Amino acid sequence: KQEVTQIPAALSVPEGENLVLNCSFTDSAIYNLQWFRQDPGKGLTSLLLIQSSQREQTSGRLNASLDKSSGRSTLYIAASQPGDSATYLCAVLLYTGRRALTFGSGTRLQVQP
Amino acid sequence: EAGVVQSPRYKIIEKKQPVAFWCNPISGHNTLYWYLQNLGQGPELLIRYENEEAVDDSQLPKDRFSAERLKGVDSTLKIQPAELGDSAVYLCASSLGSTSGLSYNEQFFGPGTRLTVL
Numbered sequence: 001k002q003e004v005t006q007i008p009a010a011l012s013v014p015e016g017e018n019l020v021l022n023c024s025f026t027d028s029a030i031y032n033l034q035w036f037r038q039d040p041g042k043g044l045t046s047l048l049l050i051q052s053s054q055r056e057q058t059s060g061r062l063n064a065s066l067d068k069s070s071g072r073s074t075l076y077i078a079a080s081q082p083g084d085s086a087t088y089l090c091a092v093l094l095y096t097g098r099r100a101l102t103f104g105s106g107t108r109l110q111v112q113p
Numbered sequence: 114e115a116g117v118v119q120s121p122r123y124k125i126i127e128k129k130q131p132v133a134f135w136c137n138p139i140s141g142h143n144t145l146y147w148y149l150q151n152l153g154q155g156p157e158l159l160i161r162y163e164n165e166e167a168v169d170d171s172q173l174p175k176d177r178f179s180a181e182r183l184k185g186v187d188s189t190l191k192i193q194p195a196e197l198g199d200s201a202v203y204l205c206a207s208s209l210g211s212t213s214g215l216s217y218n219e220q221f222f223g224p225g226t227r228l229t230v231l
């Protein structure tokens with residue numbers, strides 16, 4: 001059974017810092033990996049999607065990398081802002097079995113002004 | 114383009130009462146998902162539809178939960194009767210899907226329905 005782990009569970013940083021969120025998964029036979037943002041009481045906003053054949057994706061200040069062989073992905077946030085405060089979730093889609101995303105429990109990020 | 118629409122946004126009911134949630138996916142998206150999210154956890158799949166067919170409902174508690182997607186567009190998720198442990202956020206998502214059956218495309222989520230069972 002695929003398991004997705006996110007470390008750290010919570011993170012507090014001062015504004016302007018560059019930071020890295022980590023995601024690891026146990027089954028490397030993934031089709032893609034998605035990073036989401038969730039604000040309190042809200043749904044999930046898709047940030048980046050990395051196909052299994054890709055190594056990284058970038059969008060603005062966000063960069064996500066994927067290393068399938070080691071079962072790891074990182075989300076890099078450059079020059080963090082208070083508006084980045086949210087919970088960040090990673091999720092993987094397997095080639096086989098259930099054709100639905102398996103999520104980690106998320107990293108709760110707070111950026112202090 | 115409108116995103117995934119869900120209603121209601123919030124629902125408070127007494128235990129043993131019925132409740133229903135509605136979802137309208139992004140236009141043209143063939144695949145629709147219902148996820149359950151408990152506090153402090155990531156979402157977990159309840160049911161997945163490819164068009165009007167429920168192709169994965171293995172985690173749906175069928176003694177009390179039911180779902181339908183008539184005409185392959187909107188979907189309704191129902192709980193009857195609700196239990197205290199059903200308090201959670203119910204998320205609907207959609208994706209383009211594919212003819213091969215592998216939903217490889219990006220999933221887009223609605224705002225969710227927060228259910229509180231008293």
